[in-house]
Amino acid sequence: MKKQLQKGFTLIELMIVIAIIGILAAIAIPAYQDYIARSQASEAVSLMSGGKTPLAEFFSDKGVWPSAAASVMGTLSGKYVATIEITGNTGGTSLPIELTATMKAQDVNKNIMGKTVIMTSTSGSSWTCKPGGANPIDPKYLPAACRG
Known part of the structure; x- marks a missing residue:
């Protein structure tokens, strides 16, 4: 009588592989969500950075800060950013001057x-x-230069 050899995996081996995949997924999904939040928050910093030079030129030319960001900045919102506003010394001559970006209330992390x-x-x-305003963003979601 010939003995047949079985080929393939046993049920316990398959269950071990599925358990390992489950553990890896449990670790990876929250890390991925944090990565997504950081990439979306970086849009705010990028859009505000685009206003630095126009603000400085406006002040240099007029001697006062603009009363609204729209008077000097072209892009005041993005895919994840709802608004960018000047929140400090609008129309004034003293410093500091502040730009505040507010993230959208939907379609973001x-x-x-x-x-x-x-x-x-x-x-x-x-x-x-830096994080700030009435509802500041958690520093861990900001680019490294903004966490300090």
């Missing part, structure tokens, strides 16, 4: 919905970004 990030200049030429 739940950890940054409606949150705000601020970019401040105390000299007119150097800028710093």
